[in-house]
Every structure is written in structure tokens, then in C-alpha cells.
Amino acid sequence: MRGRLICAAVLLAACGTEQSAPPRHGEPRLRRLLGRQYTNTVEALLGPEAAAVAKPPADIASRGFEAIGAAELAPSDMALGAYETSALAIAEAMVVDVSKLPPIIGCTPSGATDLACFDTFVRTFGRRAFRRPLAEDEVARYVGLTVTTAGRYHNAYAGVAYAIQAFLQSPYFLYQVEIGEVDAERPTRKRLTDYEVATRLSYFLLDTTPDDALLALAEQKLLSTPAQIRAAAEELLSRPAAKGALQGFFRERTKLRQVAALTKDPAVYPQFTPALAAAMEKEALLLLDDIVWTRDADYRDLFTADYAFVDAQLAALYGTAPVALPGQFEKRTLPAERRGMLGQAAFLSIEAHPNSTSPTRRGRHVSERLLCTDIPPPPPDVNTQLPMPVPGMPRTMRERLAAHTASAACADCHRRMDGIGLALEHFDGIGAFRATDQGLPIDATGEVVDVATFDGLPGLGALVRDLPDLHRCWVRGLYRHATGHIEADGDELALVEVDKSFGEAYRVKQLLLEITVSDAFRFVDNVDSVDNGEGK
Template sequence: MTRFVFSLSAILVAELGLSRSVGAAEPLDAFLEKHCISCHGPDKEKGDLRIDQLSRDFKLGADSHHWAEVIEQVNSGGMPPKKEKQPTQEEIAAFVTNLDSKIKAGRAGRMAARPAVAHYRMSRKEYQNTVYDLLGVRYDPSKPGELNEDTLWHGFERLGSELSLSPSHVDRYYRAAELVLDRAFPTLSVETRKVRKTAAELRYGGGEAQQEALDRLGIKRPLRFLMFPGTIQNALSTNWFGKTGPEHSGLYRMRVQASGVRPPGGQPAHLSIGTRTGEETVDGIIDFDITAAEDKPQVYEFDVMLEMPATLYFCVVATDVVDRRSGAAFRNALSSRGGYIFTHSSETLLLNPNAPQMFDDKGNGIFSTVLLDWIEWEGPLETDAEKSLRNDLVPSDDATPEVVAQHLQRFAERAWRRPVQKEELDGYLKSYLAEREAGEKPVEAYRVAMLGVLTSRNFLYLVEGDPMARERLNDWELASRLSYFLWSSMPDDALFSAAKGGTLNGGGLKQEVDRMLTDSRINRFIDDFSRQWMQLHRVGMFPPDKKLYPNYDRWLEMSMREEPVEFFREMLTKNLPMEGFLDSDWTMVNTRLSDFYGLPEPKADGFQRVSLKPEDRRGGLLTMGAALGLTSDGTRHRPVHRGVWLSEVILGKTPPPPPANVPAIEPNPPKSPKATLRDKLEAHASDANCASCHAKIDPLGLAWENYDAIGQWRTHEKIPAGVGADPQVDPSGQMPDGRSFKDSTEFKRLLIEDRDKFVRAFIEHLCTYGLRRVMTVDDQDDLNAIEAEAKKNQYGVKDIIRAVAMSELMRKR
């Protein structure tokens, strides 16, 4: 049956009351009673929706999103179901036009009544970036005891409705501002220091006795530190720099010269440096593969923010199976200072004969190991650009109150990201004068005023609007909205200049957006948006069972979490078409993921782009280990959760929560025939209360049945209990609109056919992130305009982001 599509003629028929059949002239409630209430009323409540109870107060708008969904379902043929009596096209036209006009009238009423001023608190990450761009100060708000963790809404951590301000927040913001100012203007002089520890110092306590042994044997090679998987060794001790306090916190550069011994056909070792969490584990802040050969050691260099005093440890991670049956004996034999002397794998006579064998008779490693020559730390480091941000920020000790007021006004205008009237600073200047009268030094008194600026709502919040209600952002507000959208931080000088010149709401917007998209700070957007959009915080939330998935380790988990981010970076940088997110003949992998996926190893360190073949069974976001693993519970895959994730992230549709008291799917009974999770799910979903939602969710998850709980390919589902052989998986299904697919490849093809739906969902996610609120029916016209603009450029990822940044929606309050 042909469904209604908006047209001028249909609207005229509906609004002017032109002649039509009696059925088509029925009012809104009559259509609902005739075609909808039987499934969504007091007798039956499909999809947890009671249409008879939806609010008819369209200006209030409490149920506008439900009414918009009703229009979509009626237009698409989803309502009423095909087995029910179908309305005529004229009935549909009259109903849809009538309902749409009511929704639009309500939207106009709500826009006219919107509040004059809106406040959106910065997230922790945005606070961190802002104090760095404002003062050149590095501060980690996620450290225990610092700023409260942000509340998430479907992965997004920036929504104004979620980021409230409690008394505990206020206290922590004061402490954070004090710490930031301490680092910006330290009372003690802090000089950059450098310290190096050699293998002889780290491993052998100086190595004098070991060197004597080498001299007796005529061995000219230097002492090296052989680090086996599970080794925990100090990488930085607080006493290495002498006396170290909080004032020494900041950016440090770590250099380490190392190489690796790699088993034939095995993986390179992975070195993790971080805080100790267990006997053989650390929480890494620096992680990298050791790919250099034993005879060609490489210097690896990383910059890292350290809160001093700090103690860090080395930990070697490897996927090779290490014989740990001897347990402590293994570690003691290799770790005791006098246990062995190591210079090279060919010098096997130096190794402790009582230790488990680490090399074969040809010098090949039996498992991956790291050979450490030295480690060097240098810091704290500050660039000239960072220091320049604090130039002339504090007035001289003999400055008059007028000069102090001028300094504070300049600082407040940058911190508050807008022009500041002198009277707004009266309270802060009074604090300064009160401190001076109490005998405080000028610089300390001025810090009190600066502290007030940094704890003001004008700094902590993005404030949009003023007592006189207006529809659009002014240039200063637009500058902040753009910078926090694309850079997760405050505007830079060029953007401030554009706002001051009043060109942003005019022809200068495109120039600024193009500049921002090519600035290095766009990497903040790549990291933050991709992580929030794809809900990557859930990767590793339920660690896989080691007995079921022995090859899953922290290195693999970290690599999985980074893959979709690096994929997004490549898509944006190259402005590739959006369908690449759904399927691609390439991906981004490091050595660990290439081994896990069975792909050729990258030729360079870190993540590299590699080509895919059909037999690799990868491509796009949906077959990545992160997407497949974050929807698992640690023991088994969860098709429903996979379907919900895909519905939310890819299609922008959040399914309703399940009914209360729905029993969980139980494990297979020991004496029953082995049944797949799909078989149990189909029986579970046969419940009338569950069937309608499962019909929309389950196919989205069942398409990936060939991938287990950590994303490994399989053809049979491993059932630990039950009678018979493990059953073959079935990835076939039927889309809610009736189109069928036999596996994930065909499913991805169907998604690409519906590319426009994915693009629309992506645009809505971008706008939710950029505007810091959920999109509603009130935004549909603006979203349509963004989608039309994106379509002109064949849906390139960068072009879509540019279209959002330049949209009317971005300029509206």
C-alpha cells in the first residue's frame, strides 16, 4: 500500500477542508481509536506505549517525541500492523497533517516560552583542557580526590541536564582552582631536572660484582636487564629526583632504551609503565610494543603528566604462554640480584641453571621478553607557549587598585569567555583589598581575586543568554559553543578576535570552522566524541573469564578500546564517506590486534591502516572487538545487548526498557540437549509482552552470532553443559521491515542501503554532543537542513561535522 508523503496538495486538502471520503475527514482521536488504541490502549500495550494516555497539550510537549514516533510509524507502514485493517491514503494524509500541525504549533509555543538564560557545566575533561589553555597548567581532574566523576547519558558526559552542581562539587572546584593557581604561580622555584638509571643500577644494584664476572670471562657486552612477562620493577621512585613535592607535578619526558627477544612466530613483548595494582600487574599510563631487535635497541620516548611525588613500575605483558608451574621459584630464580647475569641471549652460560629455560639452543626466546638498557626521566617541562599564557597576568606589587582592576578584568574576560563589565568584578576586588588590609602580600591577595574568577559560575558553566530572551547566540556565545564542540575547550585568540569583530554570525563562521577543523586540537574532538558516541567506557566493564578466554589480556583490551577511535580519526582526517563506519575494506590495528584478528602485522609501531579481505570477516565498526565485547557479560555474548547498542549508536533509536520481573535466560541444564543462546532467546521473546520489542532489537544483535563474547570468529557456539555436540551458530534474521539476511555481511549491506538513517542518527549524536542536550521534535527542521547540506557532499565525515558547526541549530539558543 502506498503511504502518505508530505506534499502541498495533501496539506491543502487537509487544511482547507476540500471534499474527500467521510473516513478521511475524521478528527485525530477518531483515527487513533479506529487504528491505534486496540494495540496501544487499556487492553493491550505493545511497545510499552499507551497512546490513549499521551498528553494532548502540545505546547507543554511532554509526549511530543511519542507523537513524532507515531507519525513515523504511520508513514512507514509500521502502524497499524499489516494483519489489521489498513487506513486509506486520504485518512493517513489527514491524520499525519493534523498531528504534524499540532506538534509544530506546540514547538513554536515552547520556543517562545524558553528560559532567558541557559547554563551548561563543563565536564571534567573540558575543565582540564580549559585550565591548560587559559593558564598553561596541567591538571588531572580524574585523579582520586579531585573532581567528581561526570554522570553519563547513553555514553555522553556533557549533557547539561546531567551535570548538576552539588555541595561536594563546589568544595572540589575550590580545591582544584587553588591547585591550578599554585602550579601557575609557584611560591618555590622549580627547575627542570633529569635523571637516568642504567640496567646495572636497576637490576644489579650498581653491577660491580657482575661486571667483575664479565671481565673474568672476557665478555665485552654491557649488562642488561632481562624482563620476563609478569616482571614488576621500579620505573620511577620518588627519591630519584631527590626531594619531590606537589609543586614538581607537571609534564615529564620519559626515554627508555630497550629491545626485545621474540619467539619465532610469536608476538613482540608489550611494556606497560604505571602504578602497581597487583603482584604482576600495573595500571599503565604508558604502554607500547617493544619491536626493536636484540642487537638494535631503540630509544622510545613519551611525554606524560605526573602528579608528584610518584612511584611507577615496569610490567612486561606478553600473549605467549609462560610456564608458571614453578610459581615463586620461577620469579625468584630470574629476579634475585645474584641469580643470573644477562648481556645477550647467546651468552646462556651466564643464566642461572636452576631457572626455567628462557632460550633454546639457538638463542631464540621461548616467550617474549624485554631487554632494558636504561630509563631516563626529565621534568617538569614547560614550553614557551605555556609560559606566555601567564605573562603580565599578575600586577606588580606596587600596582594601584585601578591597575589591579584592569589586570583582573583582562583575566576574567578570557576565563569567562566574554566581555566583562567592571561592576561584575566589584566583589572580587573587595576581596583583594580586604586581604591587603589584613597584611597579605599583593601577589597572594591577587590570587584570592583570581580564585573567585575561577570558581564563578561564569567560568564553570557555559552561560548562554541574558535577562532579555533572544532566539540566537551572540558572537561570544557562539565562539564558546564552537570551541567546546570541536576542541573541548575555550576559544583561542583568533576565535576571540572573530567574536569581538562580530563576524561569527556573518561571513566569518566558515573561515573559523575550517581553521578549527585543521588545528591539532581537533584531536580532542576525535578522542572525546568517538569515545562517548560509541560508549567505549563499557569496554572491559565485565572482564572476560580467563578460563573461557585465556588469550584476552589488558593489552588486548586497551588495543580494542583504541581501534574505533583511530578508525574515526582516519575517517575524519581523510573525509571518507559515512558508509565506511558500516563496512570497509580496511581497519586500524596494532601488533596485538593484528594477531587477534589474524591480519598481517603492521610494519610500523602503533596503530596503522591495513587492508582487509572478505575472508578476514572484519570491516567497519560493527565487527571490531570493542563493539562486540562491550555488549558481553564476561562469560557469553548477549545478542539483545548487541542489538540495543546498535540501535542506539548506529540508528539513533533507544528501545524501551524491558518489562518488570522478566526472568533471565538460564544456562543450559547439564542433561538437556545443547541449545544456542539464540534458541533460548526465541523462546524467551515469545512472551506477548516481549515480542514486539524483541522483533526490532533481536535481529540487530543476532546478525553477529559468528562472533563470541570478545569478538573472535566462530562457527559453533561453545556450550559448557548439556548433551550433544556444540551447535552451529545461525546469524540469519529478518529486519523489522521484512528484509531478510543470512549473515553479518548481508546485514551490513542492508544497513548501507539505509545509509540515510545512519547519517541522520550520526548528525543527531553530533548535535547532542555539541549542544549539550538531547535532540527533540523541536529540532527536526534544523536537523533536516543539516542532513540536506551533508548529502550535497556525499556524506563525507568532515563535511558532516562542518555542516553541524555551521548550522542554524548551532547558532540558536
């Protein structure tokens, strides 16, 4: 792969024409709005009462990303039923008080046959719902629907409500539709249209639909050049919603959403309560917010920060200076043994068992989710049973897991997981510090296989923060989330440039901008240009 990239980038001419196909961008795919994007969009179009009853089907991850699932998988009957039910509930919520409707319609209908008003409504609302102006046949279709259903109820607002219900189920609403225009300079690819760029930008950076201002830029063709896109993206990143959108990505990638549904054994962890779980999730997001938005600081601090935002419960769990007001989160200096997001109770609890730690899960998380290194599957028919505890003979987790590495079949892969996770053994299954395991001293030395050995969580954080794989993985993760596909070789070429500029200062805001202006974001493959000898 690396060899091919160099070939494509540097030696294109010298590589010969036979074997070196030109680099390609990802194929354009219809990409369904994620659930939160659907709900945010309903709120932007119709207000909070509508958003309160919006109930999209659950997102499904594919290849590790919900955005990729949204671009690869077809919705089931039940998913489309859920959209229909949700759209109907929204329509019903809209007519609870029809006096609120005229601003959305753009006029006040004089009656169930006010075609002029319906036309205004379909054009203005439809443009916002489809994120582009409607074609005339589409206007006719939705005006027709409005008239038909208004007539059935003898009520203009009923017609409007069913038109809204239909708009909210149209594939032009449910999917980010990216057709593009052939790039005259490189016909193997298509440039996203200005409206498509507006949509991609807005859902990536804000998790919601482009607003009227952004659509106006698209209409004026002011989202065509990298400089124009950069200016628009900078403006979007100044909005409060940008914080929530990055949190959405971060919550998915780091599994933070699972904290609220964790079960912990109260006999082992009596401190664990729903309130503590909620505080764990909030703490994790506050550190992200602080580094990315408040301080616009080096994102590598996520792994080495010597401070945390804690409430009274977490202050007690971590042993920081106390926080007096319940529910209040304050910045506190951490004890020397705890650093960064891998020292957060959220991560340490999610990747643990209900009654014990799990070095294997913790290590797998670091390897797969932070370093993008897949762990090979376990071999078939291997006895997974660990040695039974013997009463009166306590053993540490490290001693129990020695069975993983004693067996040749398990050793190579388990070293890649356990080698990392065992270094976190000073933190129990809900992230509290412990000096001993079963009364025995803890050996917290660790290893990132093929990279380096280290000591304990501070050692892990210090090592991980400077690993090229960490940065590469973070950039690829954001990109896959932004576009719904694994980078193709042409995308990868562009992302290597993004990596370089990110590596200058490691600022996430800057990275988000660089992604949006890169060719990998602005172009898609022109599938029709592939000459495979079979025609299209």
C-alpha cells in the same frame, strides 16, 4: 511529529492560527562544562601544570547524553566541593613557581597593593575565563578579592592565586552561559551573541575555551552571519584539537570509555589483558580518524571498511597479516568475515558478558545508539530466566535465546535486539572469530525489524550504512552533544536541511560545519515571548 513538521515548514499559512504554534528552538540552558572541557580549559588558561591537578566532578548523562545532563541537572554539594578543591589545587600549583605567573597576570606586580597590575590581570584573565569582557562591577569584585587576599598573605601572587581560584568556580566559567539577543525578524527566538557563538563553537569543535583569536572575532562582531561562522568553524576544524573533540563525542556515544574497565573471564578469554583492551580502544579511534580527518571520506565506511589499524595483538586476534613492532598500529586488510566498527573488538567486547557473547546487548546498542530507536521496557513480572544448560547437550546462543522469542511478552522487543545481535555470533565475547558455538554450526542470519533481513556482520554493515535512521541519528547525536538539548520542532526543521546536505557526500567535517551554521545552532528560544495566558 512528521505531520507537524510538514505543517510548520510548508503549510504554515494554511494550517490556521489556532492550532499551529510557530516552531520553536530549544530553550537556552546553563550548560556545565564537561569534565574534559573543564580540564582542557584549565590547560589553555593556565598551562599543563594546572591541568595536571584539575579534578572536575564526573559527568552525568541524561536522556543518553552527558551534554544534556550538563544542561538539565544541578550540581550537588559534593560536585561544587570538587570544583572548589580542584580550583584550590590549581591555585596552589600556580604559586609553586611564581616567576611563571607574570605572563598570565599581564604584568609583574610591584607589591601586594599594586592595584593597576591587578586591574590589568582581572581584565585580561577574566575575559579569557568568562569568554567575554568583564563588566566594571565584575572587575571591581575580582580586583577587591585580589587585594584582600594579597593583603592577608602580604604577597601579590597569593592574591592572584585566589582570584584565579574564584574565576574557576564562577558560574560564568563553569557554565556555558547563553542569554542571546531577541531576533528582530522573529521575536520568538534569540540569536546567540557573537561571544556566545564563539564559546559554543569552540566547545563543540575543540572541547576547549575560545582562544584570543576567536574572542577577537567575537569582539569585532565577526561571528554574526552564517558565512562568518562557517569561516571561523573551518579554521577551528583545521586544528589538532578538533580530532580529540570528535573522539570525545565518539567515545561517549559508542561506550568506548568502558573498554578499559571490562572484566573478562581468563578461563574463557585468556588473551584478554589491559594492553589488549587499550589497543581495542585505540583501533576504534584510528578508524574514525582515518575516515574523518585523514581521508575526509564517506563516514558510512565506518560500517563497511575492509581494513583496520591494528597492533600485533589485534592482528593476531583478527587473523590479519602480522604487525612486527609491539605498540605500533598499522593498516591491515581484514578477513572477509570482519567489516567496520561493528566488527571491532571494542564494540564486540563491551557488549558481551565476561564469559560469553550477548546478542541482546549488541543488538540494543545498534538499535539505541546507532539508529536512535528506543527499545520498549520489558514487561513487569516476567520470568527472565533462560533455559539452564544441560550437561552433555550443548546448545548455541541462538538456541538458548529462543526462549526470548517463544514468549509473546518478550518476543517483539527481543526480536529488535536479538535479531541484530545474533548475526554477530561468529565473534566471541572479546571479538575473536569463531566458526562454531559449543561445537555447533552458527546461524548468523539477522533481521532489522521492519527493515530487512541480512546475513552476518558484512550483511549488517552493508544494511546499516544505508539506513536513513543511521544518518538521522548521527546528526541528532552530534547536535544534542553540541547544544545540550533534544531538538525542538524549530531545531528539527533546520536539522532536516542539515540532513540533506550531509546526505550529498556523508562527510563528517562538512556536517560539523553545517551544524554550526544552521539556525538550530545559532538560535535559542525566546522563552519570554511565549504567551500562555499566564504572563511570563
